[in-house]
Amino acid sequence: MVQIPASPENQTLLIELPSSIRLYVTQEQFAALSIANRDMKLERTAQGELIVNPPTGWETGERNRSITGQLDRWYEENEDLGKAFDSSTGFILPNGATRSPDASWVSQKRWDALRTEQKGTFANICPDFVVELRSSSDRVESLQAKMREYIDNGTRLGWLLDPQQRRVEIYRPGLAVEVLENPDSLSGEEVLPGFVLSLRRVWG
DSSP states (O other): OEEEEOSTTOOEEEEOOOTTOOOBOOHHHHHHHHHHTTTSEEEEOTTOBEEEEOOOOHHHHHHHHHHHHHHHHHHHHOGGGEEEEOTTOOEEOTTSOEEOOSEEEEEHHHHHTSOGGGBSSSBSSOOSEEEEEOOTTOOHHHHHHHHHHHHHTTOSEEEEEETTTTEEEEEOTTSOOEEEESOSEEEOTTTSTTOEEEOHHHHO
């Protein structure tokens, strides 16, 4: 559904878009849409296609809170290593896409190397570490493509968590995807030294 101005008095009309119709926006238009719709999770592909992600259900929200909370506790003890972000944060990747991982982290060295103008509403950087959590409405193929995009644009470690299958796919540059069936925990490896994600609450 798209909202468009209907009159100078700022009244609006709502247009229902069929799934066969795609909308393409520039980076500037995407930024304006995001500011005007802060309660929506919007993304933009490298080709400029606008993606509107529906609100998550309570189960996904609870699982994501656990992931973000555990990452935040590690971050609080390791603030000098970098910056951690939640699912509301958008990043402009080198290929031009604007993506919002469910959880992410950027090393301090790479963050400090950004110029002031690169730290705008959406930082021009691909996180070193990303997590994507599959909800019941997500197609796993779409999330797998997103994970490959992260790796191609600079991510060093990525986790795709699928609670429905109790399955984890681990993405690393230059390596085949590692698949774990029903693991109890995950290690941040050398990217996030000392970070261990407990999956007890994620699996539910």
